[in-house]
Amino acid sequence: MNEHIIAVIKQNTPQAQIDPLPNTLIIGARSPETAVVVSDYPYGRRLRCVMRYWLETKKSHGTRLVSQTNNPKRPGLVWNKPHAGTYTQGAVVLHTDQNAHVKERAFTDFNLSTSTVERANHSFQQVENFERENAPAFTETDHEFIRRTKNIITTCMTRLQTPHQKTELNTTCPVCKNYYTTCTGTEEPPPDTPTQWQTQLAKSNALLF
Numbered sequence: 268m269n270e271h272i273i274a275v276i277k278q279n280t281p282q283a284q285i286d287p288l289p290n291t292l293i294i295g296a297r298s299p300e301t302a303v304v305v306s307d308y309p310y311g312r313r314l315r316c317v318m319r320y321w322l323e324t325k326k327s328h329g330t331r332l333v334s335q336t337n338n339p340k341r342p343g344l345v346w347n348k349p350h351a352g353t354y355t356q357g358a359v360v361l362h363t364d365q366n367a368h369v370k371e372r373a374f375t376d377f378n379l380s381t382s383t384v385e386r387a388n389h390s391f392q393q394v395e396n397f398e399r400e401n402a403p404a405f406t407e408t409d410h411e412f413i414r415r416t417k418n419i420i421t422t423c424m425t426r427l428q429t430p431h432q433k434t435e436l437n438t439t440c441p442v443c444k445n446y447y448t449t450c451t452g453t454e455e456p457p458p459d460t461p462t463q464w465q466t467q468l469a470k471s472n473a474l475l476f
């Protein structure tokens with residue numbers, strides 16, 4: 268359909284990734300030159316065009332999808348203004364779904380839940396799965412986000428598993444940071460710390476007399 272346009276794209280931007288197969292992770296589509304190109308895309312009611320997609324990362328904003336069509340009403344290859352989506356803070360990659368449609372796939376802080384040990388474990392597994400499946404398409408920013416996220420979960424896990432006494436009614440626990448209903452502490456004070464402390468204190472007091 269758009270053979271002549273595709274020929275021009277191949278010549279102008281040899282790194283363009285034309286018509287990837289369904290269910291494919293897209294690697295390196297980071298600029299108009301390296302974009303993934305869909306050679307046959309609807310344009311209005313009856314025309315067809317070429318569509319290209321790439322990801323753009325801006326520090327402290329995140330990553331966003333940019334898409335751009337050519338104008339089939341004009342002779343030759345004329346690109347329309349690119350359309351930029353909303354920034355996502357997290358690890359973001361592009362892939363094709365079962366219909367070969369180009370989609371974003373993201374892991375963000377919204378995917379995290381760390382209020383219980385089970386949830387934190389589950390979140391950690393999700394991060395690892397996302398990393399395993401998408402790392403080939405990661406930028407350094409994505410790797411950094413995944414590292415940071417794993418550290419956060421590990422810190423939460425340590426907090427949740429620290430032996431402590433359950434926090435008081437209507438308070439937020441200073442140890443596990445949960446509200447009293449979900450505090451991971453026990454009803455009794457933890458066996459080790461305070462009692463050991465008290466015995467040592469008693470011993471040293473005894474020495475004074």
Ligand SMILES: [Zn+2]
Binds near residue numbers: 440445
């Ligand atoms: Zn607690």
